[in-house]
Amino acid sequence: MDSVSGFGSDRIDLDENVSAPDEDGGVADTQIEVGTDERRMHVRAYNHWVSLLGGRPYPSIADLNPANIADFGPHSVLLDFSAGIENPAIAYLGKALRAECSLDSSTTHIAQVPSRSLLSRLTDHYLQIIANRAPIGFEAEFVSTRGFNTMYRGILMPFSSDEDSIDFIYGVINWKELVDAEAQAKLDAEIAAAVRTTPSTVVTAPVWADGPSAGRDVERLDEADETERDDDAIAPAGASLREQLALARDSATAVRTADTRSRSTLYRALSRAHTFAAAADADPEAYETLLDMAGIAVQLRAPMTPIVKLVFGVEHDKTRLTEYAAVLAYARRIGVAAGALRAFLDTFEGGIKGVVKAERLARAPLAKVRPDPRALLAERPTLASVALETASSSGHYVVLLARVRDGEMLDIVATMADDSTLIERAMRCATT
Structure with missing residues (x-):
């Protein structure tokens, strides 16, 4: 299963910022202001789509020529729905995307696209365009058919041949491959060794930038290699709330940079988030400061949601954040001790899904018994x-x-x- 995650400081949530239908069912002619960060291919693709609107609900397919778009054309695909939505034809497939997926000219329809190819990551979303009638942006990571962990970001945009119905969809996708687990482990060990021999310094970047491991306004913790200490180790005695948040974020980052399907890595990150939540309870003023700096609002009905947003990042998949918050809420409900959540999850029937179900049942109001x-x-x-x-x-x-x-x-x-x-x-x- 793909796990949705952000790419870092250049992220933009297209689901919230792009898909803004106007009264006619299309999208208003408003381009995204990206400032100095115009490297983002999917944002440039969206702005190109907006430039073709001309006051219409959807741009005309006659105005689109992917082969002449040097910027993102090689990373794009054009789907033709004129013969039906069940198996749309591939009207255009960019050179870079074709090479990445090892496809030749014999691949002419969606049904022929391999299920674990990068192109399938993009085409899997095309029905959302039909339903929403507006551009859809997405980003995630998956293990490709070659065995590489690949992070990708894409956007799908509707086009029309009659200015009314959506019969073409143009998609643009960018990607990068991560190093394998063995190489990552060696790199982590080298970094940890360098940290141990480097004098402690103060990093002056804000406590929250755009990702779980972005700049931190804390004193660097002189820690041993992650693999050489207890998985659920907590911050040293007297550590500030920011230091505890930094430790929790390190584990959250590992969920994204290691094999994202690793249950133990995720359990460790949740356990440290649970420990950080307990520390936040003990220091509410510092916790409120962290939330203010990150621009995260307190949610009285879901008190653990701000915790998981601080630890895993506000750009993390919303469904996953909701599940993680439910896990922490249930741990608090039954009194799981700080540092013990991982062991609890290992023995709980159904793991995270089982805990989420238990929390939802605990929150559900009792059904009113009607008298006969x-x-x-x-x-x-x-x-x-x-x-x-x-x-x-x-x-x-x-x-x-x-x-x-x-x-x-x-x-x-x-x-x-x-x-x-x-x-x-x-x-x-x-x-x-």
Whole structure:
């Protein structure tokens, strides 16, 4: 399963900033202001799409020529839905993307795209365009068919041949491969060794930039190599809340730079986030300062959400952040000790998913028990008694339909004893 994550300081959340439909179902002609950070290929692609709108809900496909776009054309694909959405044709496939996926000219439709190729990461999202009728941006990482852990960012944009229906989608994707786990481990060991021999210094960057391991306004911790100490080690005695946050962020970064499918790495990061949450409870003023600097709001109904945003980053996948917050909330609910969450998750049936389910059940309000209407009606006084033939047994209920006469008499015109749903509804109405 792909795990969604950010790329660092040049990230922009296109799901929130791009997909802004106007009243006609399209997108307003507003370009993204990216300042000095115009390296972002997907943002430039979006701005190009906006430049082609011309006041229309969608740009005309006649105005698009991917082969002439030197900037991002080689990283793009054009899907043709004119023959249906079940298996769109590939009208254009950029040279760089074709080479990355090892595809030749025989690949002409989506159904022929290998499931674990980079192109499939982009085409998997095309139905969202049909549903949202606006550009969709996304970023994640996955293990490719060659076995490389690959981080990618992309955008899909709708085009039309009649200015009304979406029958073409143009996608642009950029990517980079991470080093393998063995090389990463060697690199981590070399960095750790260098840190141990380097005098402590003070880093003056803000406590939060754009990622879990960005600049930190804390004194560097003189730590041993991660692999040589306890996985759930906590900050040294007397460590500030910022230092504890730094330690938790280190583990969160490992979730993204190591094999992201590693359960133990994620459990360790959650355990340290849990430890940081306990430290934040003990130092609310420092915690509030960290939230202010990161631009994160306190959520009274979800107090652990700001914690996981600080540790894993606000750009992390929202679904994952919600799950992580539920895990920390349940750990607090049942009193899991600081530093013990990893062991707890290892033994909890279902792991993270099981804990999330348990937390949701614990938060769910108890269903209101409705009294039996028959018992309530049995205590009601009789308003009137009439003699009518009925096939129902004594004690059963029937519904009588009556017509008012002279404002005080009721003429019964029908009796209903076979419609149990109607009878049940009438009994509940009479007792509420």
